Amino acid sequence: MQKWKWMFGAFAVFSMLTLNAGAQDFPKGSINYWNPFNPGGEVDIAARAMQPYLEKNLGVPIVVNYFPGAGGALCWSKLAAAKPDGYTVGGFSIPHIILQPMFMKDVAFKTEDFVIVSIVEYTPIGLAVKKDFKVNTVREFIEYAKANPGKISCGGVGKFSGHHFATLQFMKLTGTNLNYATFTGTSQVQTAILGGHIDASFTNSTLLVTSRDQIKVLAVGSPERMPQLPDVPTFKELDLEFYPRIARGVMVPKAVPREIQVRLEKAFLDTTSKPEFKVKMEQGGFVPQVMGIADSHKYLEAETKLLNKLIQDYNLLQPTK
Amino acid sequence: MDLTHYILLGAQTLFTPTNILFCFIGVLMGTLVGVLPGLGPTAAIALLLPNTFHVSPVSAIIMLAGIYYGAMYGGSTTSILVNIPGEAASVITCLDGYQMALKGRAGPALGIAAFGSFIAGTISVLGLMLVAPPLAKFALAFGPAEYFSLMLMGIVILIYLAAGSMLKALMMGIFGLLIGTIGMDAISGTQRLTFGILELCDGVGLIPAIMGLFGVAEVIANVEQAIRTDVITTKVKNLLPNLQDWKDSFWPIIRGSFLGFFIGVLPGPAPVISSFSSYAIEKKLSKTPEKFGTGMIQGVAGPESANNAATGGAFIPLFTLGIPANSVIAVLLGAFMIHGIQPGPMLISKYPDLFWGTIMSMYLGNAMLLILNLPLIGLWVQVLKVPYPILFPLILLFCLVGVFSLNFSQVEVALMIGFGVFGYLARKFKFEMAPLVLALVIGPMMENNLRLSLIISQGSPWVFIKHPISAAFIFITLALLISPVVPWIGRRRKKLQEKVEGEKV
Amino acid sequence: MGKAQNYNRIAALFFLFIGVFFALYARTVEIGTFTEPGPGFMPFFGGLTLAGMSVALLLRTFIRKMAELGSSFFPQKDSWKRVVAVFLALIAYNLVLQHLGFTLTTLFFIFFLVKFIFPQSLRRTLIVAILSALGARLLFINFLETQLPKGFLGF
Numbered sequence: 001m002q003k004w005k006w007m008f009g010a011f012a013v014f015s016m017l018t019l020n021a022g023a024q025d026f027p028k029g030s031i032n033y034w035n036p037f038n039p040g041g042e043v044d045i046a047a048r049a050m051q052p053y054l055e056k057n058l059g060v061p062i063v064v065n066y067f068p069g070a071g072g073a074l075c076w077s078k079l080a081a082a083k084p085d086g087y088t089v090g091g092f093s094i095p096h097i098i099l100q101p102m103f104m105k106d107v108a109f110k111t112e113d114f115v116i117v118s119i120v121e122y123t124p125i126g127l128a129v130k131k132d133f134k135v136n137t138v139r140e141f142i143e144y145a146k147a148n149p150g151k152i153s154c155g156g157v158g159k160f161s162g163h164h165f166a167t168l169q170f171m172k173l174t175g176t177n178l179n180y181a182t183f184t185g186t187s188q189v190q191t192a193i194l195g196g197h198i199d200a201s202f203t204n205s206t207l208l209v210t211s212r213d214q215i216k217v218l219a220v221g222s223p224e225r226m227p228q229l230p231d232v233p234t235f236k237e238l239d240l241e242f243y244p245r246i247a248r249g250v251m252v253p254k255a256v257p258r259e260i261q262v263r264l265e266k267a268f269l270d271t272t273s274k275p276e277f278k279v280k281m282e283q284g285g286f287v288p289q290v291m292g293i294a295d296s297h298k299y300l301e302a303e304t305k306l307l308n309k310l311i312q313d314y315n316l317l318q319p320t321k
Numbered sequence: 322m323d324l325t326h327y328i329l330l331g332a333q334t335l336f337t338p339t340n341i342l343f344c345f346i347g348v349l350m351g352t353l354v355g356v357l358p359g360l361g362p363t364a365a366i367a368l369l370l371p372n373t374f375h376v377s378p379v380s381a382i383i384m385l386a387g388i389y390y391g392a393m394y395g396g397s398t399t400s401i402l403v404n405i406p407g408e409a410a411s412v413i414t415c416l417d418g419y420q421m422a423l424k425g426r427a428g429p430a431l432g433i434a435a436f437g438s439f440i441a442g443t444i445s446v447l448g449l450m451l452v453a454p455p456l457a458k459f460a461l462a463f464g465p466a467e468y469f470s471l472m473l474m475g476i477v478i479l480i481y482l483a484a485g486s487m488l489k490a491l492m493m494g495i496f497g498l499l500i501g502t503i504g505m506d507a508i509s510g511t512q513r514l515t516f517g518i519l520e521l522c523d524g525v526g527l528i529p530a531i532m533g534l535f536g537v538a539e540v541i542a543n544v545e546q547a548i549r550t551d552v553i554t555t556k557v558k559n560l561l562p563n564l565q566d567w568k569d570s571f572w573p574i575i576r577g578s579f580l581g582f583f584i585g586v587l588p589g590p591a592p593v594i595s596s597f598s599s600y601a602i603e604k605k606l607s608k609t610p611e612k613f614g615t616g617m618i619q620g621v622a623g624p625e626s627a628n629n630a631a632t633g634g635a636f637i638p639l640f641t642l643g644i645p646a647n648s649v650i651a652v653l654l655g656a657f658m659i660h661g662i663q664p665g666p667m668l669i670s671k672y673p674d675l676f677w678g679t680i681m682s683m684y685l686g687n688a689m690l691l692i693l694n695l696p697l698i699g700l701w702v703q704v705l706k707v708p709y710p711i712l713f714p715l716i717l718l719f720c721l722v723g724v725f726s727l728n729f730s731q732v733e734v735a736l737m738i739g740f741g742v743f744g745y746l747a748r749k750f751k752f753e754m755a756p757l758v759l760a761l762v763i764g765p766m767m768e769n770n771l772r773l774s775l776i777i778s779q780g781s782p783w784v785f786i787k788h789p790i791s792a793a794f795i796f797i798t799l800a801l802l803i804s805p806v807v808p809w810i811g812r813r814r815k816k817l818q819e820k821v822e823g824e825k826v
Numbered sequence: 827m828g829k830a831q832n833y834n835r836i837a838a839l840f841f842l843f844i845g846v847f848f849a850l851y852a853r854t855v856e857i858g859t860f861t862e863p864g865p866g867f868m869p870f871f872g873g874l875t876l877a878g879m880s881v882a883l884l885l886r887t888f889i890r891k892m893a894e895l896g897s898s899f900f901p902q903k904d905s906w907k908r909v910v911a912v913f914l915a916l917i918a919y920n921l922v923l924q925h926l927g928f929t930l931t932t933l934f935f936i937f938f939l940v941k942f943i944f945p946q947s948l949r950r951t952l953i954v955a956i957l958s959a960l961g962a963r964l965l966f967i968n969f970l971e972t973q974l975p976k977g978f979l980g981f
Contacts, residue, residue: 775863
């Protein structure tokens with residue numbers, strides 16, 4: 001019995017020592033990283049890839065918590081109300097944080113409630129169909145969709161998210177009518193399309209890359225062909241001016257003191273500029289970015305302008321839907 | 322390369338001092354975490370993960386797997402001793418496990434839970450070794466329609482758990498479903514019944530509900546009685562299951578293991594579903610179903626094996642598809658990625674030492690759990706000897722801290738107290754708690770899948786019958802609903818016949 | 827007409843109320859259609875089902891004869907005092923925790939329950955209360971590093 005106590009004690013001391021090493025003013029304890037989506041999704045993978053570097057840089061553990069729901073709105077609503085002491089950071093997705101406050105009922109956050117510390121990566125969105133679906137190109141897909149309006153089920157994550165918006169944009173551009181099915185995380189979309197339960201999906205390049213042998217990737221929304229998917233045409237090549245993508249990174253409630261924001265920014269920039277990190281992300285199908293607070297906000301503004309223009313031009317997204 | 326070679330490879334990877342130590346730490350932390358409610362495995366992993374970065378991925382995964390198994394086992398300890406489930410999967414163990422403890426048979430209950438879990442773990446590891454890829458395909462065949470039907474069947478199975486009236490159990494179940502709708506809707510983002518309270522946004526927490534319904538309510542119900550000097554009426558005799566216990570438990574363990582393993586392959590609350598399905602099956606197959614709920618060892622052996630086997634099955638989607646079944650396994654996924662390993666269909670062939678090392682570690686983890694916990698049974702049983710007037714405040718404290726430490730929310734503690742009141746009254750009115758809690762777990766998933774299925778099928782409810790697997794579940798559900806009524810119809814007919822013919826048939 | 831009838835009737839009425847409540851509430855959040863089920867879909871149908879079953883239960887109490895249950899609601903005359911006391915203690919703990927801090931609140935809580943519910947001697951109460959408070963503190967705050975509140979006294 002004594003041995004157990006000794007081991008407990010030794011272990012406790014060991015943990016406390018590891019955790020206290022390198023304690024300065026901030027951070028003094030573990031930092032919570034809130035993930036607005038399910039385990040295994042893009043935010044999760046990016047977070048885990050960054051975790052060791054961040055922990056080394058900041059000297060404290062990073063604890064990932066999951067708050068999936070409503071395409072991220074749940075997590076962001078909570079984040080807006082979280083204590084602005086820098087110990088809670090959240091993953092985010094653009095355009096979700098722009099579109100959701102605009103169009104969702106009851107949502108408890110606004111885009112301006114946050115300060116983006118860093119944009120870490122973006123994933124172009126591409127169109128994929130399940131393996132036994134009888135189309136092989138985007139042209140054929142559009143024809144099939146026109147012949148069967150509302151019949152093709154198209155999965156995506158969340159409402160007023162990047163996927164949803166991409167689907168709507170595509171429908172307007174090509175004059176088709178697709179049936180959008182809302183899932184709570186990319187892993188769910190992945191199982192659904194692999195198992196043939198949905199016909200198609202506008203989804204992230206990460207899924208397209210990891211599952212490319214089990215689904216048919218028809219096109220991708222990057223300006224040029226992605227190196228991870230050399231045989232997949234871009235929408236641009238097919239005469240569709242369509243560049244859907246989702247940018248992700250980390251943000252904090254805006255009331256967090258400036259010095260803490262900068263400290264966090266430094267940690268993330270140091271992490272994302274490491275070559276090994278970049279390589280890992282590219283392998284997974286991401287397009288890694290190194291952007292600090294200023295750059296990220298410039299991007300946010302640019303995207304907001306672009307989205308507003310698209311919404312106006314195409315009369316997308318009536319509220320209450 | 323044949324199987325024995327792989328096993329040796331795995332064993333070689335495993336039996337290094339570092340790895341054995343990691344396995345041990347994982348299992349220890351896991352059990353501790355499982356016993357203390359509210360501290361999920363994720364928290365334990367968060368504490369320990371930093372220490373794994375400078376060691377190999379295999380060691381990290383070995384430790385994490387240990388935590389996972391340990392937590393599963395720890396949860397059942399409190400279920401048996403004080404009727405407080407450590408997590409949702411252990412709710413079922415309370416039903417008969419606690420009754421056994423009251424009869425002085427806490428030792429055999431704990432013992433059979435340990436042994437059953439070990440055997441189940443072994444079977445699931447074997448399963449993992451032999452049938453991982455085909456099973457992955459099986460998991461893929463489950464889409465929204467299949468999930469909905471499975472969950473619906475699950476809810477109906479719940480009524481079979483009832484020791485008392487089935488109608489009342491079903492009512493509690495539906496009530497649980499309704500409570501599950503509170504919060505921000507996952508699909509549209511609308512707030513439902515949250516009254517602007519932020520904590521309710523992601524729904525009524527499971528832990529406050531469990532702690533309230535099982536912990537607080539139980540204590541209050543006990544406190545109501547006159548002074549109890551002993552919770553245990555008879556002396557605690559044997560600490561281990563005897564031969565009769567083994568005979569009774571053998572088939573439940575085997576059945577539970579296989580059931581749990583297959584259900585575990587499906588992402589989602591697999592341990593919960595497998596544990597109560599196992600209970601229902603054992604009750605159905607038993608020659609004395611009415612004794613379930615009074616301390617039948619089958620009611621502990623089956624479910625405990627099932628939920629441990631499900632834990633093993635949950636690794637399959639990770640290894641074959643790269644899809645984590647829950648947040649604990651997602652951490653494993655992260656560990657893979659950090660070490661540059663891309664999970665997916667190619668994982669097993671590209672990194673055989675990782676796969677086989679993990680398999681062997683799971684086996685070792687199971688064995689360690691058994692060795693670790695058996696001597697502790699004697700210690701745990703001592704807890705019951707503490708006089709109740711002193712024990713019950715500690716139990717309440719346990720519940721309070723457990724709930725508070727989840728999200729540091731007074732709202733959740735208040736919820737727990739509210740559930741405590743409700744649970745206490747429900748006991749008085751002879752309503753059962755388990756269906757409500759289990760419906761609370763399954764409800765949200767069921768609703769999402771229902772809506773998804775309808776969206777995809779454009780509103781056609783026939784989609785649930787068109788898919789063969791889903792149709793099978795619906796059929797079973799209907800059969801389960803109708804079967805209690807059939808004998809009733811039969812009896813009435815008999816009575817009618819007697820009346821008409823004026824004599825006994 | 828035994829007590830069991832009454833219990834079931836009260837319960838049935840309670841659940842009927844809940845069922846109807848959810849069904850009505852569902853109408854304020856979109857129920858949606860079968861093609862596009864909204865947030866109110868499940869609450870509506872669930873509420874209706876519950877209401878239906880409550881009615882069934884209520885009817886059953888009139889049709890079938892049931893056994894007598896215990897004579898009164900509380901086993902002993904003064905049981906209710908203990909029940910209420912424990913609930914009040916729990917509520918008090920929740921309210922006071924942030925102000926007094928974990929260790930002190932726990933101390934008072936345990937002391938109160940041990941001394942007043944099933945009264946133990948003062949000496950025993952003090953020993954148990956102090957040991958529990960300190961032990962809990964060591965376990966949760968020091969070893970497991972859970973962030974439990976420190977009161978205005980600083981610990």
